[in-house]
Amino acid sequence: MPAIQIKNLTKFYRNQFKALADLQLTVEPGQFFGFLGPNGAGKTTTIGVITGLANFQSGDVKVFGKDVRKDYRETRAMIGLVPQEFNFDPFLSAEQILTYEAGYFGIPYREGKKRAEEWLKFFDLWSKRKDGYKRLSGGMKRRLLIARALMHDPKILILDEPTAGVDLELRYQLWSFLKDLNSKGKTIFLTTHYIEEAEKLCTHAAIVHQGRVVAQDSVDKLIHGLHAEFVDLDLKTAVYEFPKQVGDVQVVLTNGGRGLSFQEKPGIVNKVLHILHEKGIEIEKVGVRRPTLEDAFLTLTAKKGAAGSDA
Amino acid sequence: MMLNTGFVTLVKREIVRFTCVFTQTIFPPVMSSFLYIFIFGFSLGGRIETVQGVPYLTFLIPGLMMMYVIEGSYANTSSSLFISRWANNIEEMLVTPLSYLEMVTAILIGGVARSVVVTSGVYLVSLCFVQTFPVHPAWTIFFIIFVSLTFSAVGMIMALFAEEFEHLSLMTTFVITPLVFLGGVFHSVAMVPEALRWITHFNPMFYMVNGLRYGMLGRSDVPLGQSAAVVLVLFAMLMSVTVYLFHIGFKLRK
Numbered sequence: 001m002p003a004i005q006i007k008n009l010t011k012f013y014r015n016q017f018k019a020l021a022d023l024q025l026t027v028e029p030g031q032f033f034g035f036l037g038p039n040g041a042g043k044t045t046t047i048g049v050i051t052g053l054a055n056f057q058s059g060d061v062k063v064f065g066k067d068v069r070k071d072y073r074e075t076r077a078m079i080g081l082v083p084q085e086f087n088f089d090p091f092l093s094a095e096q097i098l099t100y101e102a103g104y105f106g107i108p109y110r111e112g113k114k115r116a117e118e119w120l121k122f123f124d125l126w127s128k129r130k131d132g133y134k135r136l137s138g139g140m141k142r143r144l145l146i147a148r149a150l151m152h153d154p155k156i157l158i159l160d161e162p163t164a165g166v167d168l169e170l171r172y173q174l175w176s177f178l179k180d181l182n183s184k185g186k187t188i189f190l191t192t193h194y195i196e197e198a199e200k201l202c203t204h205a206a207i208v209h210q211g212r213v214v215a216q217d218s219v220d221k222l223i224h225g226l227h228a229e230f231v232d233l234d235l236k237t238a239v240y241e242f243p244k245q246v247g248d249v250q251v252v253l254t255n256g257g258r259g260l261s262f263q264e265k266p267g268i269v270n271k272v273l274h275i276l277h278e279k280g281i282e283i284e285k286v287g288v289r290r291p292t293l294e295d296a297f298l299t300l301t302a303k304k305g306a307a308g309s310d311a
Numbered sequence: 312m313m314l315n316t317g318f319v320t321l322v323k324r325e326i327v328r329f330t331c332v333f334t335q336t337i338f339p340p341v342m343s344s345f346l347y348i349f350i351f352g353f354s355l356g357g358r359i360e361t362v363q364g365v366p367y368l369t370f371l372i373p374g375l376m377m378m379y380v381i382e383g384s385y386a387n388t389s390s391s392l393f394i395s396r397w398a399n400n401i402e403e404m405l406v407t408p409l410s411y412l413e414m415v416t417a418i419l420i421g422g423v424a425r426s427v428v429v430t431s432g433v434y435l436v437s438l439c440f441v442q443t444f445p446v447h448p449a450w451t452i453f454f455i456i457f458v459s460l461t462f463s464a465v466g467m468i469m470a471l472f473a474e475e476f477e478h479l480s481l482m483t484t485f486v487i488t489p490l491v492f493l494g495g496v497f498h499s500v501a502m503v504p505e506a507l508r509w510i511t512h513f514n515p516m517f518y519m520v521n522g523l524r525y526g527m528l529g530r531s532d533v534p535l536g537q538s539a540a541v542v543l544v545l546f547a548m549l550m551s552v553t554v555y556l557f558h559i560g561f562k563l564r565k
Contacts, residue, residue: 013565045565051406054565077408087399091328103320104407148403 001065003029003156003187004050009059011045011211019045020056021211027189027204029064029155032182034202034219035191036297042211043191044084047160050189051081064155077105080154082145084161088133094144095120095129098151105152112151119147139170146174156187163197175201195294205293209301222296230295231269233260234285239276246271252298263299264288318413321404325421329387336387336425340379341432347375351497353440362499363530372437373527374496376430377458377520381491382483383429384422384459388466389479391421396470401563411557415467415550422463423456430455443527450535451526457542458519462487464549471562490516495524500532515541 004027011020020042027033037043048054049061052072061068063075088097095116102112120126123143128136136144142162149157159178163171179201182188192198198205199219206216215222238257244250251262251272260276262268276283329336352368359367395401404414437443445451469482494516500508511517512533522538525531531538557563 048565052564053402053405055560073408073410076406079406081406083402085399087402089324089400089403090394090398091331092324096327100320100324101403101407103323104317104404104409106316106408108316 001029002062003027003031003064004189005060005062006046006050007060009046009049009056009061011042011049011054011056019211020049020059023059023208023211023213025206025213025216027156027187029187030182030185032179032188032201032203033190034198034205034293035189035208036195036198036205036293037191037208038301041208041301043208044160045211046208047081047158047189047191050075051079051158052076077152078155080149080152080157082149082157082159082162084164086133086141086145088141088144088148090132090134093130093132094125094136097133097144098148101148102151107152115151116147119150123147139166142166142170142174146177154186156189157181158189160191161193162190163192163194171197195292195297199293207297207300214300215296219293222293229264229288229290230292231262231264231272232287232289233272233276233283234287235259235276236282236284239279239281243275246275250299261295261298263295317407317409318417321409321414321417322420322424325387325391325418326424328391329421329425336383337429337432340383340429341436344375344379344433345436348372348437348440362502363524363528363532365528365530366441368441369443369528370499370524370530371497372434372441372443373524374520375437376433376527377454377516377523378491378496379429379433380426380455380459380523381462381487381516381519383426384462385466385469385483385487387425388418388422388463389470389473389482390466392418392467392470393473393476393479396562397476405563412554415464415554415557418467419460419463419550419553422466423459426459426463427455445527446529447526449526450539451523453539454519454522454526454542457546458523461542461546461549464546464553467553468549468556471556490514491520493517495520495532515545518542 004025006023006025009020009023010018012018023042023046025046035043035046045054049056050063050068052068063078066074068075089100092100098116098119099109099112102115103109107115120129123146125140125143125147128140133141133144146162163174166174175197178188190198190202202219204218205222206213208214232254235258239253239260240257242251242253242260246262247265247268249263249265249268251260253259254261260272262272348368348371352371361367362370395404469479473479493511494514495511500511500517503511518533518538518541521531521533522535522542525535525538
């Protein structure tokens with residue numbers, strides 16, 4: 001039985017904007033699943049539908065076989081949510097935020113207090129337990145969000161951009177913690193802007209674009225599905241306008257226009273060099289590398305984007 | 312077990328919320344009730360002989376208590392829910408396995424708790440001026456509980472519709488306060504002109520004020536059954552609307 005199964009999910013907002021269009025997704029138990037997509041692709045909306053924070057017009061959404069609308073109490077009990085924005089209760093202290101959360105999920109007060117102490121100590125927040133969340137630093141708030149989501153020991157942990165605005169040291173700590181949690185059997189569903197993060201952590205991933213899942217597979221297969229190496233060009237001067245597509249290959253501007261990256265295919269390098277020559281731009285360095293998840297992401301979203309605009 | 316613990320936790324949270332800002336939620340109404348009793352009841356009221364067969368000060372106490380039942384319960388749930396929407400911590404509650412009925416009931420009980428605390432304070436203040444003990448304690452409790460549940464539901468509905476804080480106070484200023492005053496906090500309906508007396512019967516607060524006055528003094532401008540029926544029907548309607556709005560996620564879910 002899949003941990004999360006979404007079939008034909010469609011959602012409109014009141015202004016008729018179609019946020020999700022016939023979205024399909026399957027997350028198996030124990031996976032570390034990356035849900036990737038550009039801003040506005042529908043990642044947070046999908047999480048909202050799974051957790052009960054967003055309505056939807058049609059489709060089936062199930063968590064371990066239970067319907068998120070009909071059996072909402074059961075599905076919500078199985079999920080721990082780490083939202084993108086801080087949404088703490090302004091009237092409670094850090095410790096109360098955790099004990100009350102445990103209580104809402106049916107955990108008796110004493111047990112909740114014990115768990116709160118464990119997580120506060122684990123996340124190095126014990127000395128701040130009496131403070132309201134407004135007195136915590138950004139990194140502390142982020143850790144408190146994760147602790148709160150884990151208070152009822154959910155089967156699935158959903159994290160919406162958990163490392164946004166977090167310094168490198170904390171990011172690496174969180175990565176290590178999440179990997180460890182997943183290795184103990186917890187299903188993790190993660191959205192992130194950092195493709196490197198998804199590549200390092202996730203066993204499986206889906207790429208969502210304009211409200212549709214355009215690819216879903218293991219991370220290895222998504223990368224190897226590109227069947228090609230990639231060419232990186234470092235330019236002496238920045239190029240601000242360059243065709244997004246040369247032949248049938250997507251060309252991506254990198255490093256603020258000081259670089260170009262594209263899939264290696266016969267004749268494409270010559271065409272790209274020709275365009276650069278016409279623009280009078282010289283090349284500083286040429287590199288060839290194996291594809292990354294970021295390449296898969298950019299290639300798939302660019303293809304669908306182009307297809308969408310053609311239509 | 313899970314159901315009970317979650318529900319009790321949310322009730323506790325609602326009570327903690329208003330008690331941790333008690334200087335804004337409990338002290339001001341108790342203070343202003345002292346002023347009302349002192350100025351209207353003790354000073355001016357001394358010049359009025361009796362109303363409904365009791366001294367004016369005695370007549371005034373149940374009306375004032377009902378006024379604070381209504382204002383306290385409305386203020387509690389409207390601010391609690393609106394602040395939760397505004398600060399987005401409503402999401403904390405919405406992702407839990409609590410049923411919508413449990414969510415609504417827990418927040419309503421928070422409103423009742425604040426009303427009971429404030430009204431008890433007002434009653435204690437009144438004892439400094441006049442010793443009035445409830446003639447019908449069960450009816451006194453009935454009207455305090457059910458009227459505060461009713462106005463807690465009004466507060467929740469307003470908190471869902473409101474887009475800004477000031478929308479909440481507009482309801483207090485232009486609807487609740489005028490209707491409570493006209494409902495007979497300070498006067499008996501027998502003291503107003505015939506036309507106004509007829510119109511007063513369409514004011515639900517009139518039945519609430521008189522219901523509590525019956526509980527406290529055994530006197531009322533309207534039969535007890537009518538007062539109880541109005542309160543129960545209003546409560547059932549407003550509670551149903553509130554649970555329905557939560558069920559469809561009105562202004563709660565995106």
